Amino acid sequence: MTAVLPARPSAAERSAAPSLAAAVRDLDRRRARSRQRMIGASELGECRRRAAYRIARRRPTNTRTGLQAFLGTELHRGVLRTLRRQYGGLTEVGLEGEQVKGRCDWWHVPVVEDLKTTSRFGFERILTRGVPAKHWFQVSVYAWLLRTGQTHDRRLPAGVGQDVEGVRIRYLSRDSGEDVVFETEHDPGLAAEAIMWLSDVYATVADEGVEAVSRDGFGPGVDTMCDWCPFLDLCWGPPVDAESEGDLSRQSRLTVTDQDYVDAVHDYDAWRAAENEARRHKEYARERLRGRSGPAEDLHCEWSGGSLRTQVDKDAAVERLADLGEVVPTRKVRSPQTIRVTRNGARPDPPPTTGAAIPAGEQPAAPVVRLADAGRHP
Ligand code: SF4
Secondary structure (H helix, E strand, O other): OOOOOOOOOOHHHHHHOOOHHHHHHHHHHHHHHOOOOOEEHHHOOOOHHHHHHHHOOOOOOOOOOHHHHHHHHHHHHHHHHHHHHHHOOEEEEEEEOOOEEEEEEEEEOOEEEEEEEEOHHHHHHHHHHOOOHHHHHHHHHHHHHHHOOOEOOOOOOOOOOOOOOEEEEEEEEOOOOOEEEEEEEOOHHHHHHHHHHHHHHHHHHHHHOHHHOOOOOOOOOOOHHHHOOOOHHHHHOOOOOHHHOOOOOOOOOOOOOHHHHHHHHHHHHHHHHHHHHHHHHHHHHHHHHOOOOEEEOOEEEEEEOOOEOOOOOHHHHHHHHHHOOOOOOOOOOOOOOOOOOOOOOOOOOOOOOOOOOOOOOOOEOOOEEEEEEOOOOO
């Protein structure tokens, strides 16, 4: 399995990095003006509005976590136990600063590791897009808390700085058991950025109130982080009656006013154009890659698929059942909902044309090109 080693910050970048001490001082100043509520390190960089609800001590409205989360937690615990037994170190180390608390997954001197179990899709996203900044924030804050002795764990003496030189994030696919590891030196600038992110949220809550803090999620049904957010209903309003799902007149809870509607139609139009243009660029790049594979600096390209495969010929199967006098099995499914946004008075675009028909039963699988960040396992 390949992994990415992020570029180490140069000396110049390190000295130009935001000052952690200044960020903490600023945060302390803000704290005096707002009701303090400690944030979990895992929420740093996630969603500003969610952090604001925590700071303002709002009561969570959606507390169900689901079976997937439960399985993830159990798997997480088991993997940490295995790592500790095999390699030593401390797992689930309690950390607590004045502004943020957390539990670092594995401290194996001199590296702090954060373990993330993910779905197949999440794992693929990490391979193709790399580590999100918020995950670097989180592990960097753990490293900073440990280095500065801000621990809350009976196994460690409080107030004594610990040896941390590097940070590591391990993603484990719950579906395949594959893991991929990203590792870099500890960069205090990243921890400072995370604290400054939090400081900004405190400032907005104190100056303008919770509702003025921007939402970083696009809402339920669009962003998974909203689907499972403990403040979902508080943020977007109560859910629409599940019975009416599929009803085209059912109004989304993301659209409240007439102006919201107008904005959404224009958003749809603008992003559709951007999507078409992006697809054109992607297809151009894809054509230039045809027949080529291998590393390309920090990325890697490979092709798969394209071979002939056998699949059920549904029309022939239905015909055969009819010949045999059998009743064709059916089930009720909801037809897909389609949306069409057009310009007033203008002729709408014609529907896309399809290519030549391919004989049923001999459908060639579409070749798939996969680009992944290239790197190394430590
Ligand atoms: S529902 Fe989404 S946008 Fe709202 S607080 Fe939660 S994560 Fe943020």
